[in-house]
Amino acid sequence: MCVNYTPPSRAEISAIIRADMSDPGQWPDDTWQDYAAPIIRSGQTVQADAELLVATYGMIPKRFLPPGKKHITTMNARAETIAQKPAYAKAWRQGQTCLVPMRSLREPSYESGRSQWWSISMADHAPFCVAGLWRDWEEAEGGSAFSFTQITINADQHPLMRRFHKPEDEKRSLVIVPRSEYAAWLSCPDLEAARALLTLYPAQLMQAQPAVRMPTLKAMSPQLF
Numbered sequence: 150m151c152v153n154y155t156p157p158s159r160a161e162i163s164a165i166i167r168a169d170m171s172d173p174g175q176w177p178d179d180t181w182q183d184y185a186a187p188i189i190r191s192g193q194t195v196q197a198d199a200e201l202l203v204a205t206y207g208m209i210p211k212r213f214l215p216p217g218k219k220h221i222t223t224m225n226a227r228a229e230t231i232a233q234k235p236a237y238a239k240a241w242r243q244g245q246t247c248l249v250p251m252r253s254l255r256e257p258s259y260e261s262g263r264s265q266w267w268s269i270s271m272a273d274h275a276p277f278c279v280a281g282l283w284r285d286w287e288e289a290e291g292g293s294a295f296s297f298t299q300i301t302i303n304a305d306q307h308p309l310m311r312r313f314h315k316p317e318d319e320k321r322s323l324v325i326v327p328r329s330e331y332a333a334w335l336s337c338p339d340l341e342a343a344r345a346l347l348t349l350y351p352a353q354l355m356q357a358q359p360a361v362r363m364p365t366l367k368a369m370s371p372q373l374f
Contacts, residue, residue, distance in 0.1 A: 150225040150301050150314075150321045154254040155179055156186050157276040159201075162250050165276050166199060166331055168192070174203025182207050182224055188297050189248040190283055191335040199335055202247075204283060204295035208236045213286050213296075226282060226298045228324075228347045232340070237298060240282040246334055246343060248278035248326060249299055255360055256313035266360040267313065272353070280324040280334055280347065300324050300347060308352040325350035 156176055163170060168189050180186040184206050192200045205212075208223035226237045253270035271277050283297045304310035304322035311320040324347050326334050337343040 151254045151256060151299060151323050152222075152224055153179065153181055155252045157250050157252050159187070161252070161276045162187060162189070162201065165250070165328060166248070166278070168199035168201050169197035170201050172201050172203055176203055180206050182222065183211050186297075187250055188281060188283055188295070189250065189278065189331075189335070190245070198332070202283070202295050204297045206297065208240070208282070208284060208296055208298040210286070210294075210296050213294075223298055225301045225321075225323075227321075228300055228302045228344070231282075231300065237282055240284045241340070241343075244337055244340075244343070245283050246337055247281045247283040247297055248331060248334065249281040249297065250276055250278050252276055254279075254323065256310075258313050258359075259315055260312060267357050268360045269309070269355060269357045272356045278326050278328075278331065280326050302347055302349065304349060307349050309355055309357060310349070310352075312357075322349055324348070325355075 155178065159170060166189055169192060174185060176185045176187055185203050186206050188202050188204050189199050190202060192198050206224060209221065211220050214220055223236045226234065231237045231241050253268045255266050255268055257264045258267045280300045281297045282300065283295055286294045286296065288294055301321040301323055304320040307322055310322040314320060330346055334346050
């Protein structure tokens with residue numbers, strides 16, 4: 150499942166979805182767990198149908214864990230168990246859907262006999278969005294912060310996504326949302342309507358190639374919150 154991706158610029162996001170872009174937050178060039186990244190959620194005012202937020206990657210950010218509590222990985226939520234897992238169930242029931250914009254995502258391939266990271270993107274090189282959930286947190290000094298997770302589904306039969314991860318592992322894929330369904334995902338009237346949108350994206354509209362370079366901890370931009 151995806152743990153690293155490249156988000157688009159603010160201008161690139163504006164080109165694929167109409168949303169209130171007034172959030173002044175920034176995000177680094179690569180996204181990893183607990184890094185800041187842009188998401189799009191349904192607008193909370195009558196002035197905007199959708200709005201951009203800068204949120205933390207991972208539904209339960211490390212900085213909001215109670216003292217002594219183990220930090221668990223919440224970057225990816227399995228569609229099959231999203232309604233039962235405590236980290237996601239409330240947001241799922243309340244319809245807190247979001248779109249996670251990307252230029253590309255990275256997954257490991259073992260086809261050569263060893264782990265090699267591949268970059269996956271759209272065949273036309275355009276930015277795209279995947280299905281996610283968001284939640285808010287109360288800051289100690291007042292105000293709110295936001296976090297998000299991505300939703301994954303089985304990809305054992307997908308011509309492209311089944312090529313990634315260890316041979317013995319179940320194949321999973323993020324849910325790439327077609328542009329024509331952005332509004333539907335952000336304003337799902339009920340959980341059944343939301344589940345109906347969790348489908349695999351056509352492989353012929355995607356491309357993949359070995360990643361030229363994976364950023365290291367020293368090379369990555371600092372976390373921005």
